[in-house]
Amino acid sequence: xxxxxxxxxxxxxxxxxxxxxxxxxxxxxxxxxxxxxxxxxxxxxxxxxxxxxxxxxxxxxxxxxxxxxxxxxxxxxxxxxxxxxxxxxxxxxxxxxxxxxxxxxxxxxxxxxxxxxxxxxxxxxxxxxxxxxxxxxxxxxxxxxxxxxxxxxxxxxxxxxxxxxxxxxxxxxxxxxxxxxxxxxxxxxxxxxxxxxxxxxxxxxxxxxxxxxxxxxxxxxxxxxxxxxxxxxxxxxxxxxxxxxxxxxxxxxxxxxxxxxxxxxxxxxxxxxxxxxxxxxxxxxxxxxxxxxxxxxxxxxxxxxxxxxxxxxxxxxxxxxxxxxxxxxxxxxxxxxxxxxxxxxxxxxxxxxxxxxxxxxxxxxxx
Numbered sequence: 001x002x003x004x005x006x007x008x009x010x011x012x013x014x015x016x017x018x019x020x021x022x023x024x025x026x027x028x029x030x031x032x033x034x035x036x037x038x039x040x041x042x043x044x045x046x047x048x049x050x051x052x053x054x055x056x057x058x059x060x061x062x063x064x065x066x067x068x069x070x071x072x073x074x075x076x077x078x079x080x081x082x083x084x085x086x087x088x089x090x091x092x093x094x095x096x097x098x099x100x101x102x103x104x105x106x107x108x109x110x111x112x113x114x115x116x117x118x119x120x121x122x123x124x125x126x127x128x129x130x131x132x133x134x135x136x137x138x139x140x141x142x143x144x145x146x147x148x149x150x151x152x153x154x155x156x157x158x159x160x161x162x163x164x165x166x167x168x169x170x171x172x173x174x175x176x177x178x179x180x181x182x183x184x185x186x187x188x189x190x191x192x193x194x195x196x197x198x199x200x201x202x203x204x205x206x207x208x209x210x211x212x213x214x215x216x217x218x219x220x221x222x223x224x225x226x227x228x229x230x231x232x233x234x235x236x237x238x239x240x241x242x243x244x245x246x247x248x249x250x251x252x253x254x255x256x257x258x259x260x261x262x263x264x265x266x267x268x269x270x271x272x273x274x275x276x277x278x279x280x281x282x283x284x285x286x287x288x289x290x291x292x293x294x295x296x297x298x299x300x301x302x303x304x305x306x307x308x309x310x311x312x313x314x315x316x317x318x319x320x321x322x323x324x325x326x327x328x329x330x331x332x333x334x335x336x337x338x339x340x341x342x343x344x345x346x347x348x349x350x351x352x353x354x355x356x357x358x359x360x361x362x363x364x365x366x367x
Contacts, residue, residue, distance in 0.1 A: 032353050037299065037342060037346060037352065039348075041293070041295045043290055043293045044334050045336070048289060050216045050217025050218060050267075050286075052281070052285050054182070054210060056179070057182070057208040058176060058179075058208070060085060060207065061200075061202060062088050063194055065091075067189060068086060068191075068192060070087045079207065085173045111145035111146060114145040118141070177209075181206070182281050184205050185206075190202075211273070213271045215235050215247055216268055217286075220262060221262070227267065230249065232247075233269055233288060234288045235269070235286070239280070239284075245273065247272065247287065269287060294333065297333065297341045298347075299339045300346075304355070313329055316352045318346060
């Protein structure tokens with residue numbers, strides 16, 4: 001009984017194997033489809049990433065060191081040259097203040113002495129005791145001493161109040177150009193430093209002409225050699241969908257910078273704005289730059305190309321009969337990543353094998 005069961009199992013296994021081989025051999029062979037070359041316009045583009053910034057941007061800095069007392073305008077305000085932006089309250093340096101007071105006292109002593117000599121010499125000159133030259137020398141010293149005292153007093157007022165008189169010329173921060181206030185990096189109570197030969201000074205406000213915008217971006221070293229000044233490009237902004245702004249390339253950096261192992265070159269382009277959209281400074285942007293363009297050239301899809309494993313030369317398989325193909329080497333032109341120009345190797349009448357198309361059975365398995 002056991003032998004019958006064993007032999008029966010073996011027989012069933014053999015039958016199953018024979019059925020599987022029969023189905024496999026009866027499966028239809030792979031049938032390849034073909035496509036014909038076609039005429040197409042191929043545009044090779046380079047995309048530069050960057051942002052849009054104002055062409056003219058001015059930083060307003062104080063002429064004195066002090067503390068922000070008032071901020072008159074807000075970010076986004078339109079101002080004209082000369083408009084008041086903020087006021088600064090002077091906090092005098094105690095050492096400088098004491099030094100200025102000491103200079104006033106010193107000059108006052110000199111003035112008192114010069115005045116005494118002048119009055120004495122005047123009496124002597126009126127009596128004819130001294131010459132006019134000696135009298136004029138004492139008069140000059142007296143006038144110089146008066147002028148020195150006035151200058152010392154002005155210096156003291158500048159150190160103490162920031163200006164001479166009540167006009168507040170230095171404490172009032174005014175716009176030096178017309179435009180929009182795009183940034184106010186300080187607040188009331190902030191301490192600010194004046195601009196001088198050793199310090200750039202504290203920026204109180206930044207004013208820009210928002211009607212003139214430029215694109216600033218970077219391109220890779222492999223493509224910078226193909227760019228030319230005056231090239232028309234299109235700028236797409238991340239904040240504005242389905243809209244591209246025309247621009248003209250006007251600057252290509254003569255020196256690149258190493259960023260993450262790749263050398264990048266800065267480019268700039270004048271952007272043409274419209275009245276419909278308000279472009280804010282700092283919008284992220286992509287610029288499409290046409291490197292090469294060919295109209296109505298013989299083309300195929302890049303997916304139809306194959307490459308020889310030994311020579312790495314491109315080739316396609318051309319139909320010669322029913323599911324029969326021959327290998328043809330081709331010479332390629334420009335490519336846009338989807339279609340590629342064919343210079344030599346095939347004609348418009350040839351049928352090219354679609355060698356990498358997934359069959360319906362394979363699609364079902366993947367699903």
